[in-house]
Amino acid sequence: GAVVSQHPSRVICKSGTSVKIECRSLDFQATTMFWYRQFPKKSLMLMATSNEGSKATYEQGVEKDKFLINHASLTLSTLTVTSAHPEDSSFYICSARLTSGGVDEQFFGPGTRLTVL
Amino acid sequence: SQQGEEDPQALSIQEGENATMNCSYKTSINNLQWYRQNSGRGLVHLILIRSNEREKHSGRLRVTLDTSKKSSSLLITASRAADTASYFCATVLTTDSWGKLQFGSGTQVVVTP
Numbered sequence: 001g002a003v004v005s006q007h008p009s010r011v012i013c014k015s016g017t018s019v020k021i022e023c024r025s026l027d028f029q030a031t032t033m034f035w036y037r038q039f040p041k042k043s044l045m046l047m048a049t050s051n052e053g054s055k056a057t058y059e060q061g062v063e064k065d066k067f068l069i070n071h072a073s074l075t076l077s078t079l080t081v082t083s084a085h086p087e088d089s090s091f092y093i094c095s096a097r098l099t100s101g102g103v104d105e106q107f108f109g110p111g112t113r114l115t116v117l
Numbered sequence: 118s119q120q121g122e123e124d125p126q127a128l129s130i131q132e133g134e135n136a137t138m139n140c141s142y143k144t145s146i147n148n149l150q151w152y153r154q155n156s157g158r159g160l161v162h163l164i165l166i167r168s169n170e171r172e173k174h175s176g177r178l179r180v181t182l183d184t185s186k187k188s189s190s191l192l193i194t195a196s197r198a199a200d201t202a203s204y205f206c207a208t209v210l211t212t213d214s215w216g217k218l219q220f221g222s223g224t225q226v227v228v229t230p
Contacts (some may be wrong), residue, residue: 006159032215032216034217034218036220041225042222042223043205043220043221043222043223044160044205044218044220045220046217046218046219046220049215049217051215057215091157093159093160095160095218097215097216099216104216105162105165106162106216106218107162108152108159108160108161108162109159110158110159111157111158111159113157
């Protein structure tokens with residue numbers, strides 16, 4: 001199956017710093033990628049839809065200036081948490097949509113655990 | 118808000134028993150998918166059922182879909198300790214062109230040897 005990677009897998013940072021998380025589709029091109037946030041023992045909440053070459057579409061209640069998304073190529077989307085604070089600590093998961101050959105499926109990255117001190 | 122609600126929230130069974138979990142959703146869907154997540158890991162796609170399908174099988178998994186009741190069920194037969202995980206349903210709405218997944222609240226399944 002298609003593989004999606006995320007980097008880093010784990011990051012600890014000080015309050016006020018910015019953190020960039022990368023999401024890569026390793027063996028397919030993805031026009032559309034998604035970013036989710038997951039709190040402990042909770043479900044995934046969609047944060048934004050990332051479209052290659054255009055601005056991301058954010059879900060209601062998600063601050064676009066706080067969570068900067070860039071989808072500069074068909075295999076890479078980045079999420080930057082700006083001026084991170086402890087309440088931003090969470091598990092961030094990306095997915096990449098594969099639509100070719102009759103397939104329309106999302107493949108998920110392994111997630112990035114962010115801890116803001 | 119989440120599209121889907123799942124029940125039970127938690128399920129504890131012994132190896133060999135069947136595990137059933139249910140998912141209800143609110144609006145018309147294109148398809149419904151079930152995912153599995155081991156603790157602190159990414160999601161693994163289990164099965165997709167389209168809105169015009171009523172039942173689907175994959176190995177020890179059986180999924181049903183009742184669009185009139187806006188509900189789906191996932192049955193894991195002859196469970197194993199390795200099935201211990203959280204299970205999520207996710208829907209793609211008919212109104213959505215991006216294929217966005219709306220996740221349910223999840224069911225934590227613990228299978229004891």
